[in-house]
Amino acid sequence: MNCCRPAHNVDAERFFSRTAKRYRRRIEKKGLEPSSRLLAEAVVAGGITGASVLEIGCGVGGLHQWLLQQGAARAVGVDLSADMLTQARELAQTRGLTSRTEYLQGDFIDLAGRIEEADAVVLDKVICCTPEATALVSSSASHARRVYAFTVPRERWLVRAGVVILSGVMRLLRSSFRPYLHDLAAIEAQLQALGFRRYDQRCTFLWLMRAYRRR
Secondary structure (H helix, E strand, O other): OOOOHHHHHHHHHHHHHOOHHHHHHHHHHHOOOHHHHHHHHHHHHOOOOOOEEEEEOOOOOHHHHHHHHOOOOEEEEEEOOHHHHHHHHHHHHHOOOHHHEEEEEOOHHHHHHHOOOEEEEEEEOOHHHOOOHHHHHHHHHOOEEEEEEEEEEOOOHHHHHHHHHHHHHHHHOOOOOOOOOOOHHHHHHHHHHOOEEEEEEEEOOOEEEEEEEEO
16 A cells, blocks of 8 residues: 555545535536536446446535436445535435435545445546556456446646646645646556446546446
8 A cells, every 4th residue: 555645535535525515515506517427428328227336536426416317226425525425415315315325435445345346437536636546447447347437637738737736735735635647548558458448538628538348
């Protein structure tokens, strides 16, 4: 295990917990943001009716709950932030989805052995929030029976500048949390070696979505 990951996770949990209520209000008012909508639509295109969904870094649950409303059977959400999961449970209750959802707090890399496989595994802006992309992709993709999909920052100078600025702010705040731009070619090769083939790729100005099917 990377010796930096525990401290990174503690500070990441604090960082995202501050936005939990605000993010839930945004989901309730405006629905999924464009990049998340692209991800959700790609998963639906991969076949979602009656499927199980595992969302890693689920936040307040908007994405997998949308998939449940589109025909998925059940969903498990995993997140570092207890506050995010509190909002996810409350949102699921207001939508009548409590019996079809389950939530677990923690780092998926640590929890993977306790979590069952799912038909679809999704990671929306999560790979960029871990220092151990290889371990996360390996453990999460091994849980996907059919579909594996994610969003990550695009390789653009503006995005790189934003990552540098945010990292600097976190350093000034004495936080161990950092955003990361991981090697997409390496992730692609890793997924191909695990038996996945890409079937969709779309972009917004800042985000790249990729979706894969298991061969």
